[in-house]
Amino acid sequence: MNCEKQMSMLKKIQEMQFVAVELNLYLDTHPCDVEAINDFNCAVKMLEKRKQAYQDEFGPLFNFGFGGYSKEPWQWVESPWPWEI
Amino acid sequence: MWIYEKSLQHPVKVTRPDVSFAKLVVTQYGGPDGELGASLRYLNQRYSMPTNKAIALLTDIGTEELAHMEMIAALVYKLTEGASPKDYEAAGWGGHYVQHNHGLFWTDANGVPWSAQYIACLGDPIADLTEDMAAEQKARVTYEHLIEMTNDPCVKDMLRFLWQREVVHFQRFGECLNDIQEHMGKKNMWCGCTVEK
Numbered sequence: 073m074n075c076e077k078q079m080s081m082l083k084k085i086q087e088m089q090f091v092a093v094e095l096n097l098y099l100d101t102h103p104c105d106v107e108a109i110n111d112f113n114c115a116v117k118m119l120e121k122r123k124q125a126y127q128d129e130f131g132p133l134f135n136f137g138f139g140g141y142s143k144e145p146w147q148w149v150e151s152p153w154p155w156e157i
Numbered sequence: 158m159w160i161y162e163k164s165l166q167h168p169v170k171v172t173r174p175d176v177s178f179a180k181l182v183v184t185q186y187g188g189p190d191g192e193l194g195a196s197l198r199y200l201n202q203r204y205s206m207p208t209n210k211a212i213a214l215l216t217d218i219g220t221e222e223l224a225h226m227e228m229i230a231a232l233v234y235k236l237t238e239g240a241s242p243k244d245y246e247a248a249g250w251g252g253h254y255v256q257h258n259h260g261l262f263w264t265d266a267n268g269v270p271w272s273a274q275y276i277a278c279l280g281d282p283i284a285d286l287t288e289d290m291a292a293e294q295k296a297r298v299t300y301e302h303l304i305e306m307t308n309d310p311c312v313k314d315m316l317r318f319l320w321q322r323e324v325v326h327f328q329r330f331g332e333c334l335n336d337i338q339e340h341m342g343k344k345n346m347w348c349g350c351t352v353e354k
Contacts, residue, residue, distance in 0.1 A: 082164055090166070093221060097325065100214040101332035138160045154165045155231035 079157065081126045085133070088122055091115040159220070166224040167318045169231040170311040176248035178307050179236035180266065185303070185319070186229045187263025187271035190295040196222035198276040198292060205280040208340050214333050215289075218326050225319055230261055232315065282341075286334040293327035 095112040102108060123133060124140070131147025132139025142148065185191045199219035206212045237245075237259060245254035252268060263271035277288050300320040304313055 083168070086164060086167065093166075093217075094325070097214070097217055097221075097329050100210060100217060101329055101336065103210065133163050135161045135163075148163075154163060154227065155169070155234045157165075157168075 078126075078130050078152075081122070081129070082157075085119065085122045085126060088115055088119045092119055159223075165228055165231060166221070167228060167315060169228050169235065169315050171232070171235045172309045172311050174238050174240055174244075175236050175307070175309065175312075176240050176244050176250055178309070178312065179233045180248055180250040180253070181306055182229065182236070182266075182303055182312075182316075183233055183261075183264060184266040185296075185299065186226065186233060186261065188265030188269075188299075189275045190292065190299045191265070191271075191275075192222050192226035192229055192296075193263055193271060194275040195292060195296065196220075196226060197273075198278075199289065201276070202278050202285045202289070205278070205285070206282055206337075208282075208337060210336055211282060211286070211333050214329060218329065221322070221326075225322065228315060228319065232312065233261055236312075282337045283334070286330055286337060290327055290330045290334065293323045293330065297323040297327070 092112065092115045095108055095115060099105065099108055099112060127133055127140030131142055131150065135148060187193055196219050199215045199222065203212050203215045203219070206215060240259075242251070242254050245251050253262070253264075256262070265271075277285070279285055279288075297320060300316050300323065304316050304320065307313060307316075
């Protein structure tokens, strides 16, 4: 497993996810801010791309079918778990 | 429904294990102003909120708090990784080792177990949002105290991230409270009752 690559791809996801979280909370109390909605949608687009690339290589990042497909054997049970990184 | 993402919200790293600090920071796991209480408080208050905005905000901040709880759990895990019973004893946390070994448990820094008494739900949006704003301030201060108690730059970094999130949440709850006051047709910030017109 290419651990360094996995960590750097995961970090890119965390970064974009933070942008999405922050804009999401802001929009909850400023629902008419068009510019922020555009920024949010832009972050979602980038996030989708990064998640897709990560999951294609390292298996599902989310459980219950919300992530990508699994290769064999079942990739979800493979390390690393977040606290092991 | 909640979906699990196999990733922390923000990286958690430690320079070296430190059982003494694990004993202190565990309060943000299961203490009165910790992340478990925060997530449960907000997710539970959603049902009696009068506006969609307030419901959305409590859902989203409550969900983010679950991610913070996982960050604190990861921190405690790393601070105690490879620690021996003697290490626990030397850190004054021998009682934790005896009862939980390397397992985590919901307590504050003094070993008091988590209690539902740490959270409130009055079913009144003004009372509940005011409680939420106070909760964010209490968590902010606790993080400041914790940052003072460690010299590990990696640990300080992640605690600063969590500190900053409390500030943002306080701001958003404040905006939400103002919105609710307007919704209730009474702009007096300090009076919880609605006045009949």
